Amino acid sequence: MQTISVNTSKRCEFVDITREVNLLIKKSGQMSGTCVVFCPHTTAGLTINENADPAVKADIISHLAKLVPSSESFTHTEGNSDAHIKGSFLGSCLNIIIDEGQLVLGTWQAIYFCEFDGPRKRQVHIKIASD
Amino acid sequence: MQTISVNTSKRCEFVDITREVNLLIKKSGQMSGTCVVFCPHTTAGLTINENADPAVKADIISHLAKLVPSSESFTHTEGNSDAHIKGSFLGSCLNIIIDEGQLVLGTWQAIYFCEFDGPRKRQVHIKIASD
Amino acid sequence: MQTISVNTSKRCEFVDITREVNLLIKKSGQMSGTCVVFCPHTTAGLTINENADPAVKADIISHLAKLVPSSESFTHTEGNSDAHIKGSFLGSCLNIIIDEGQLVLGTWQAIYFCEFDGPRKRQVHIKIASD
Numbered sequence: 001m002q003t004i005s006v007n008t009s010k011r012c013e014f015v016d017i018t019r020e021v022n023l024l025i026k027k028s029g030q031m032s033g034t035c036v037v038f039c040p041h042t043t044a045g046l047t048i049n050e051n052a053d054p055a056v057k058a059d060i061i062s063h064l065a066k067l068v069p070s071s072e073s074f075t076h077t078e079g080n081s082d083a084h085i086k087g088s089f090l091g092s093c094l095n096i097i098i099d100e101g102q103l104v105l106g107t108w109q110a111i112y113f114c115e116f117d118g119p120r121k122r123q124v125h126i127k128i129a130s131d
Numbered sequence: 132m133q134t135i136s137v138n139t140s141k142r143c144e145f146v147d148i149t150r151e152v153n154l155l156i157k158k159s160g161q162m163s164g165t166c167v168v169f170c171p172h173t174t175a176g177l178t179i180n181e182n183a184d185p186a187v188k189a190d191i192i193s194h195l196a197k198l199v200p201s202s203e204s205f206t207h208t209e210g211n212s213d214a215h216i217k218g219s220f221l222g223s224c225l226n227i228i229i230d231e232g233q234l235v236l237g238t239w240q241a242i243y244f245c246e247f248d249g250p251r252k253r254q255v256h257i258k259i260a261s262d
Numbered sequence: 263m264q265t266i267s268v269n270t271s272k273r274c275e276f277v278d279i280t281r282e283v284n285l286l287i288k289k290s291g292q293m294s295g296t297c298v299v300f301c302p303h304t305t306a307g308l309t310i311n312e313n314a315d316p317a318v319k320a321d322i323i324s325h326l327a328k329l330v331p332s333s334e335s336f337t338h339t340e341g342n343s344d345a346h347i348k349g350s351f352l353g354s355c356l357n358i359i360i361d362e363g364q365l366v367l368g369t370w371q372a373i374y375f376c377e378f379d380g381p382r383k384r385q386v387h388i389k390i391a392s393d
Contacts, residue, residue, distance in 0.1 A: 001294075001361045032132075034167055034258055036296055036357050040368030042312045048223040049215055050173045055207040056215050063205075063216050067198060067329060074325075076317040084311055084318050085325050088352060090219060092310040092371075095167050095226045095357045097258040099132045104256055106171030109223070125366055127296055127359040129393065131260065163263075165298055165389055179354040180346055181304045186338040187346050194336075194347050198329060221350060226298050226357045228389040230263045235387055237302030240354070262391065 002126045008118035012065070014047075014057040015113045021126055022102050028128050031101045037094040038125040043083035043117035045090035046124070051110035064089070064116075083116035090114050098128070133257045139249035143196070145178075145188040146244045152257055153233050159259050162232045167258040168225040174214035174248035176221035177255070182241035195220070195247075214247035221245050229259070264388045270380035274327070276309075276319040277375045283388055284364055290390050293363045298389040299356040305345035305379035307352035308386070313372035326351070326378075345378035352376050360390070 004020045021037060039046045050056035064086050074081035094111065097104040105111075113124055135151045152168060170177045181187035195217050205212035225242065228235040236242075244255055266282045283299060301308045312318035326348050336343035356373065359366040367373075375386055 001359050001366060034260060036359055038357075038359055038366065040366070040371060042310075042318075042368065042370050047219040048173070049219050050207075053207055053209075055205075056173075056212060059205040059207050059212040060216050060219055063199060063203070063212075068325060072325070074317070074321040076312075076315055076321050078315075081318060081321040081325075085322050088309040088311050088322055091222055091353055093357045095169075095224045097132050097167055097169055097256055104132060104169065104171070106173065108173050109171060125359055129260070129296060129391070165391060178350040179304075180350050181338075184338055184340075186336070187304075187343060190336040190338050190343040191347050191350055194330060194334070194343075222353055226300075226355045228263050228298055228300055228387055235263060235300065235302070237304065239304045240302060260391070 004124050006113045006122045006124060008115035008120055011118055012061045013115045013118055016110045017113050017124060018110045021111060024126050025098055025102055025128060030098055030128050030130060033098045033128060033130045035096045035098050036127040037111060039092045040125060041122055043080055043087055044122060045087040045092060045114040046094050047090045047112050047114055048109050049112060050108050052108055080117045086116045135255050137244045137253045137255060139246035139251055142249055143192045144246045144249055147241045148244050148255060149241045152242060155257050156229055156233055156259060161229055161259050161261060164229045164261045166227045166229055168242060169256040170223045171256060172253055174211055174218055175253060176218040176223060176245040177225050178221045178243050178245055179240050181239050183239055211248045217247045266386050268375045268384045268386060270377035270382055273380055274323045275377045275380055278372045279375050279386060280372045283373060286388050287360055287364060287390060292360055292390050292392060295360045295392045297358045297360055299373060300387040301354045302387060303384055305342055305349055306384060307349040307354060307376040308356050309352045309374050309376055310371050311374060312370050314370055342379045348378045
């Protein structure tokens with residue numbers, strides 16, 4: 001298992017970690033297998049989505065804010081229940097196929113760490129499994 | 132890694148791919164392990180849900196349309212932000228256990244490719260991992 | 263593959279199964295690898311979220327009820343379409359890294375079986391994969 005660090009600068013922010021994950025696969029020398037990407041935080045998540053137009057991630061963030069408003073009346077007293085809910089909607093784990101020594105992603109796909117209660121210093125765990 | 136093709140005929144449509152995935156497992160001869168199912172598209176997703184009454188997938192599609200209306204004002208200029216958001220809500224990857232040479236699914240479960248910006252010709256990647 | 267039983271006592275309820283999953287890993291003697299956790303039911307799901315304040319799971323359940331009201335008019339005649347939709351939002355499968363003989367979870371993370379159409383007797387499948 002390896003761990004990468006992610007620094008976020010806003011309360012809600014998607015950080016593209018595709019390059020870091022591919023670098024770990026390259027270093028491992030693994031040509032074929034699978035890769036688990038895991039978020040160990042409960043007010044953040046992971047998703048795979050558009051890597052080209054940054055408007056897409058902005059639209060996901062703003063629409064999530066409409067569906068799960070931080071101003072809503074929640075019982076959890078820390079005031080970040082919206083972040084916990086958004087984290088569960090997107091999920092904490094991804095499993096991506098490795099082929100020819102790199103992640104098999106579609107042309108327009110990037111892996112995003114999804115911060116919902118930043119800014120913070122966060123971690124993402126990576127496990128590369130052989131065939 | 133193997134790839135199956137999925138043709139969709141509507142903008143939003145769930146296509147049951149359980150049979151195709153099980154066929155690949157049978158051909159591989161793998162009796163026990165896990166199977167990653169991966170969607171390489173950013174305006175589509177994957178989910179596991181009811182295989183019997185088609186009204187369930189219709190209800191999921193129509194409720195997603197209420198929660199993420201395509202008519203909403205988004206910043207992404209291609210006009211399909213709703214499809215990107217729905218894709219992230221359902222997710223791009225599944226990991227299913229293989230036992231006795233086939234997928235371990237509940238009685239009422241099917242694997243669905245979830246089209247949100249069709250009709251299109253799509254792909255789904257399958258990786259069968261041994262124990 | 264191993265299976266654990268989960269008994270739920272309400273229609274919607276999150277049951278912490280972290281301890282049971284870690285126990286299976288300990289029994290297996292597996293020190294390093296990955297663990298697939300799979301829900302074979304279509305009106306339930308799995309998520310990883312806060313293990314400390316029970317208000318967080320209550321907030322997730324109540325907010326899901328707002329976004330997907332059971333009173334909504336659905337076409338599926340069994341009257342539990344809301345449960346199917348919530349199940350697909352959270353998802354049916356998790357993949358968690360194993361290191362030093364246990365699940366690699368964040369300090370505040372627990373694995374929850376998410377019942378949306380209980381009370382029922384349910385099952386969760388666990389597959390421990392070596393490196």
